[in-house]
Amino acid sequence: MRHTLAVLVENNPGVLARVAGLFSRRGFNIDSLAVGRTESPDVSRMTIVVEGDERVLEQVNKQLHKLVDVIKINDITADEYVDRELVLIKVNADPAQRGEVMQIADVFRARIVDLGRKTVTLECTGNDGKINAFEESLRPYGIKELVRTGKIAMLRGTKYTGLQENGD
Amino acid sequence: MKKTGAQILVESLLAEGVDTIFGYPGGQALPIYDALYDADIRHILTRHEQGAAHAADGYARASGKPGVCLATSGPGATNLVTGIANAYMDSIPLVAITGQVPTSMLGRDSFQEADITGITLPITKHNYLVKDVNDLAKIVREAFYIATTGRPGPVLIDMPRDVSAGETDYTDPGPVHLPGYDIKKDPDPEQVARAVRAIEEAERPVIYAGGGVINANAHVELLKFAEMLLAPVATTLMGLGGFPGNHPLSVGMLGMHGSKYANYAVSECDLLIGVGVRFDDRVTSKLEAFAPNATVVHIDIDPAEIGKNVGVDIPVVGDVRATLRELAGRLQPRLASRWRDKIQTWKKEYPIEFEENGRIKPQEVIREIYNATGGNARITTEVGQHQMWAAHYYTYTRPRTFISSGGLGTMGFGFPAAIGVQLACPGETVIDIAGDGSIQMNIQELATAVSHKLPVKIAILNNGFLGMVRQWQELFYNRRYSYTELDNPDFVKIAEAYGAVGIRVDKKSEVRPALDEALRVDKPVVLDFQIEREENVLPMVPPGEAINNMLG
Amino acid sequence: MEITAAQALVKCLEKEQVEVIFGYPGGAILDVYDALYHSPIRHVLVRHEQGAVHAADGYARATGKVGVCMATSGPGATNLVTGIANAYMDSIPLVVFTGQVPTSQVGTDAFQEVDITGITIPVTKHNYLVKDAVQLPRIIKNAFHIAATGRPGPVLIDLPRDVAQTRIKFDYPDSVNLRGYKPTYRGHPNKIAEAARLIGSAARPVIYAGGGILNSKASRELLTLAETINAPVTNTFMGLSSFPGDHPLFLGMLGLHGTRAANLAVTNCDLLIALGARFDDRVTGKLAEFAPNATVVHVDIDPAEIGKNVQVHVPIVGDVKQVLRELLSRLEKKQDTSWLEQIEAWKKQYPLVYRRGEGELKPQYVIEKLNEINGGNAVVVTDVGQHQMWVAQYYRFKRPGSLISSGGLGTMGFGLPAAVGAQIGLPGELVILVTGDGSIQMTMQELGTAMEQELPLKIIILNNHVLGMVRQLQQVYCDSRYMAVEFKFHPDFETLARAYGIKSYTLRTEKEVDQLLPEALGSPGPVLVNCLVCAAENVNPIVIAGKAISEAVDC
């Protein structure tokens, strides 16, 4: 099963290497990993999507905890959360097909960020499912290039995954 | 027919032309050792895995072929780390093979499990953890390809036990296909043209040649190139032997412990042609003052080296040999050069010299080694003062005759490396010029030398100090000799314990006879030269100074 | 007053009450050496950096304090890697200092630059590259805290040369605050209560005690527990010496080369009480048949160890000493004779045996003699191989912490330098190194350190002229196709000892052992005893790979 972990880490150089090394060394499978700053400048947040059964996940959690730079881990898979991912896709679109592509973009609320003579580059944000669906609907036109950021996530309502105590 | 992973490994090694492996066995490497039992490959059992890595490295440096070493998982693998880092820093083609715990036990802190691919990430050109026996043949082919092409370097293959014991059909993997790895051998014509123009315009060119010349087997081309330009050639420590040291255009080694005339030449030149060099801090010292008035041409196969430390005016990315040929083809030979004459005056004015007295001077020992061998030996060194004296007082005229740890500066490298060199060059004289501190680091390999009847000679310049460090303490720390004085064992007895010959030399007059004796016996010999204890390596550029600002 | 960071480093070590540092100098760490020149801290100059780290490790194991070692950048640092990995696998507290090239040169492949923090990520508990001199005291404070607390381990501090030379105002923090690091010491009361209940109702309990007992100095509590509930105790290799070797409840070591009694007890128990042990593959054999009928209680300070290899019913995360104290307060005296009778029967039926008097000196005999001569009271350091297992089987340890050996990484060459460190930590005690002819050669140069430091070490080589443990494996798994295990050539260890000014003996027969071993152990200075033992001897019993531990065989 897939799990989404929100991991708070010290914003130290090398922390990414420590986490990445841990995953490869222990044979854990990363689906995606996104890192960025948080509300406090000395803390970064990694959103890690891992694949594995309960036993594997337990080890992932525990081993991550052993890293001194890891402050807090939340497995939010079972909670209510919003998640987003951004994708950039460059598709074949000669003038004849352009209309269709634009329509698909509309349906997914994607935006056109670049227009070439034979291609269109689109940007779309959304959760996993939406991005996958978007990708699939464009596939028939010929995807020239595609890049995804990996997912980031946040709990809904007054619950926090940050450093502060939970509101409820 | 089905073969085990270990058999496929051995077959692949044979296909790559491997005839010698240096190694040490252990549990997870058992299937590999079992396959070696039947193979037509010579296995040299060292006494510590570090010895195996350095010996493979020495073998590679002397022969130009990739060196291969083999160790078990865990401590066997981690014991290779220094040797791998050493090869990495000096761009030596090495393939290191390690046993690993079975794939099912990976990542669980199993017995003798070490994440050696993770550990060696910063010090290998590439590494592999083989997870499927079907990938093995392809991986071995790639490993050798990567290790030996472009800028050479060490590649590690980690073989879980179930992979070496697992079976599959062996098929030749065919040619290598690596989209992420491409090497540019032939230089860009545009860049070459610019270099040619710069050379034609230069009045005071200097060639600064390094290990790349030796890697590329470009010594013949370099000689021709230098003679066309009438340009003095300064070599790095790694470049020694890449240009004949006795040639009138040779100015010896440059840098922190370079000759004065080499450093002066670089400081005054208007064109600096870097040939397979990496502008190391031991060479350049204070960067702003390094070749301050020169246009810099840099020939290197590794684009990442260009502009890394020093701004380069004309980068030429390509194989040194191909590039020098290309350049030579477009240049007119010079007939006279005032610049060359000036260099000759410097050479006379600031010779490399030392003061003799009644005691044994280290420089003199090296000179006598040169005389006694007629300059025909293969010299390896350890790291320290003796290494610098070996660089200055022995004249190297052929490539691959001076073998020394340059980038990592690993004490303990020289002796196991000499074992590798002797195996690559049977019949030649191989001498490890050692310090009393360094030699102790891998002294256990005397057993390897004796048991394989390798008549390597060890010349210990015994000053009772970690001399190079002591020199720094003398010059920059008010002579506070903090933990650099050594309490040494009796090296002659150690030699005897191993059935080698030990000779202690206390007097000046005994130096040459002892050397002659050592060269006569067909056995490993340990020469313990009791040298002047507080001799310094001079000249020297103090740290942070310009290279023409030398002590001594 | 401002001082250099190098001087501050030495002051921090003084504040941490470090008494001895093992090290080897070089360019990038010269400033620290210069600061050490006037310090009361003892510095032991080794002959290879590997010796420094193993010595610090041996010192830590012998004294329970944090071991400290230092080396220069580049090769100095890489030479430490095996020793760091060794300490990591066996959970030994070390603080390791390495010099580094100046910050301006970091990342340029400068002379003697290696990315040692990158290299050691997989083998340290934590590591630091110091970029700002002002941070150094705090980093050192943290490092000692991390190394020594929770599950101990090595911490490395990489100090660039320019940082070492920077002047700072010295101020040593007196507390640490690491938000990502808060080990749990007290076990959960509910879980402890559950464990107590299970113990009360178990008919066939076995205590499986590991190195964690020694880490947490809980030998006394272990003894009380065993005697209170009358449960037999088996040790892992790392746990040996935590329980008296001659106690009637002691089963000996379990696992690959464990006693049959121990392996049978574990296989048949209904409750397995695992204390500071990590269910290593050498212990469990075929996982599915390891303690198949047992409820498992696992006490460990490292939550990641719980459930890593086997399923645990009652996980207790905490310091084993504290947990045992709480547990004991909830337990009543228990006496169940039938299980102990069964255990006794197994012990009688399957004692450890070897065949004597075949005209050759048996290695096991030498160990038995060593045990006899000083009544199990020496500190025994071993190397790795058959000799190590014979020590585990035939030496009856009396004092907690008196076995010092590389368990997890199994590093040949650990022995001699570790013995140097142990002897320096325990100056008045008898420290015996039991090593093999292969292992001793790996770090032999440290004989020089032993000599220079005038250490009265007793070095016993069980010299079988072969890499015995690997030969045995080749006999079992490779049809006796012996490859690269027989030394065609050996140094003369007696002459070698003499080269270092060390007294030596060569013993060939039981009689010579009887006569000369007591004398050798009794001499005041360092002694090397070369015992020429039978080459064909195997370590028995042995569990063949993939088999259950109850299926041990002799080979």
Ligand SMILES: Cc1cc2nc3c(=O)[nH]c(=O)nc-3n(C[C@H](O)[C@H](O)[C@H](O)COP(=O)(O)OP(=O)(O)OC[C@H]3O[C@@H](n4cnc5c(N)ncnc54)[C@H](O)[C@@H]3O)c2cc1C
């Ligand atoms: C040739 C060879 C053969 C071997 N054969 C055997 C064999 O037959 N049998 C055998 O047993 N081993 C054998 N070993 C050793 C084996 O590889 C392991 O090292 C050993 O089994 C691990 O012991 P342990 O489980 O006690 O763990 P250790 O490595 O000692 O780990 C200690 C455990 O205690 C925990 N801990 C630490 N401090 C505390 C605390 N304060 N409170 C609570 N918990 C704490 C840690 O988190 C860890 O889980 C062999 C080794 C070699 C070299």
Ligand SMILES: Cc1ncc(C[n+]2csc(CCOP(=O)(O)OP(=O)(O)O)c2C)c(N)n1
């Ligand atoms: C493995 C290793 N450790 C430390 C150093 C740092 N170092 C460089 S030279 C030197 C002294 C070498 O002493 P010795 O071998 O006696 O040679 P000498 O300088 O006296 O000729 C030291 C300690 C190193 N280069 N390699």
Ligand SMILES: Cc1ncc(C[n+]2csc(CCOP(=O)(O)OP(=O)(O)O)c2C)c(N)n1
């Ligand atoms: C550094 C290292 N290399 C290789 C091994 C694999 N290994 C385990 S035991 C052993 C043989 C040890 O030989 P020796 O020291 O003579 O002891 P013996 O088994 O003969 O008692 C070997 C090679 C190891 N454990 N450590």
Ligand SMILES: [Mg+2]
């Ligand atoms: Mg010296």
Ligand SMILES: [Mg+2]
């Ligand atoms: Mg042996």
